[in-house]
Each structure stands twice: as C-alpha cells, then as structure tokens.
Amino acid sequence: MAVEPTPGPRRRLAGATAVLALLAGCATRTPPPENAPPPAPPCASGERLPVGQTCSLRIDSAQRDTPLPLVLAPGDRYRVELPGGQLWRDAGQALVDPLQGDNGADNPVMRWFSSLKRLPAEPYMVAGLAQDGGPPVRIGAPGLTLVVAQYGPVNFFANDVWPMHCNNSGRVWVTVRRLAAEP
Numbered sequence: 001m002a003v004e005p006t007p008g009p010r011r012r013l014a015g016a017t018a019v020l021a022l023l024a025g026c027a028t029r030t031p032p033p034e035n036a037p038p039p040a041p042p043c044a045s046g047e048r049l050p051v052g053q054t055c056s057l058r059i060d061s062a063q064r065d066t067p068l069p070l071v072l073a074p075g076d077r078y079r080v081e082l083p084g085g086q087l088w089r090d091a092g093q094a095l096v097d098p099l100q101g102d103n104g105a106d107n108p109v110m111r112w113f114s115s116l117k118r119l120p121a122e123p124y125m126v127a128g129l130a131q132d133g134g135p136p137v138r139i140g141a142p143g144l145t146l147v148v149a150q151y152g153p154v155n156f157f158a159n160d161v162w163p164m165h166c167n168n169s170g171r172v173w174v175t176v177r178r179l180a181a182e183p
C-alpha cells in the first residue's frame with residue numbers, strides 16, 4: 001500500500017533542496033558595482049583611533065563577519081554610521097540599500113528561512129554589528145553608538161542565514177568615529 005509522505009519530511013526535503021540550490025549559486029554570482037568609499041581613511045589594523053577621528057570600513061556581504069580591525073578597550077565609545085545610497089544584494093535578488101534591506105517577500109526560499117536570519121526581526125541584507133558575546137544590532141539611520149563592553153572582536157555583517165552569505169554580492173562602507181569617554 002502506498003503511503004503518502006508526511007508534511008514534515010516533505011518540508012525538510014524542500015528545505016534541503018533550497019539550501020543546495022542557494023549554495024550552488026555561490027559559484028555564479030555576479031558582483032554589483034563597487035560603492036564609493038567615504039572620505040575618511042580606512043580603519044587600519046592595529047590602530048587605536050584617536051578621540052574625534054573617523055575611519056571607514058568596507059563590509060563584505062559574502063562574509064559571515066567583517067571584523068573591525070581597530071584596537072579597542074572596554075568603555076570606548078564609537079559612532080557607527082552607514083552612508084546612504086550604497087547597494088548590495090542577495091543571490092538572484094534586486095540591488096538594495098542596506099539601510100532598507102530586502103524583505104524577500106517574492107522569494108519562497110527567503111520566506112522559508114526568514115526566522116533563522118542573524119537579526120530575525122529585521123529584513124535580509126540590512127547591515128549589522130555584533131560585539132563578541134553580545135547581541136547583534138542593526139545599523140540604521142542615523143547610525144548607532146557602540147560602547148565597547150569587553151576585549152574581543154566587533155564584527156560587521158549583512159543580515160542573512162548562515163551559511164548563505166556566500167551567495168551575496170557587494171560591499172558597503174561604514175564610518176567609525178571615536179567619541180569621548182562618558183563623563
């Protein structure tokens with residue numbers, strides 16, 4: 001007697017197929033045009049940024065993490081901003097501004113995995129940052145103040161589902177300005 005597969009295994013099979021299709025897309029992505037860098041110099045590896053100075057960092061959407069290479073100390077305060085008018089995209093999707101992101105409403109696979117995004121409540125492809133051991137946060141307009149809580153890396157990212165960063169394309173710039181310590 002034929003037995004109909006239950007919805008559970010069928011959904012899992014569809015999910016696995018979707019993952020394979022997305023990973024296969026990693027080899028064929030076409031990069032979008034490069035976004036213009038802001039005027040601030042690049043954040044240099046091993047640099048302790050003086051108070052009041054600004055540097056720029058390029059976030060690669062195809063990497064799970066783009067580390068901030070500055071030397072950081074607990075209590076440091078930084079203003080992180082995302083200049084407008086930049087574009088990147090997820091595989092097969094339209095170019096989007098990382099301040100807006102991509103809700104993936106027209107893509108069944110993106111809808112399927114939406115709750116597994118690094119920032120589940122935010123659209124795909126918004127930009128975010130996470131301190132080591134801390135919760136990830138979205139970088140919106142007009143930006144955010146980062147207070148370093150502990151020694152350890154600060155990482156920037158495009159909001160996506162691990163390991164599906166590899167099929168993203170495009171890199172956007174953020175600026176990082178060191179603020180004076182809290183009075």
Ligand SMILES: [Ca+2]
Pocket residue numbers: 090091160161164165166167168
């Ligand atoms: Ca992706």
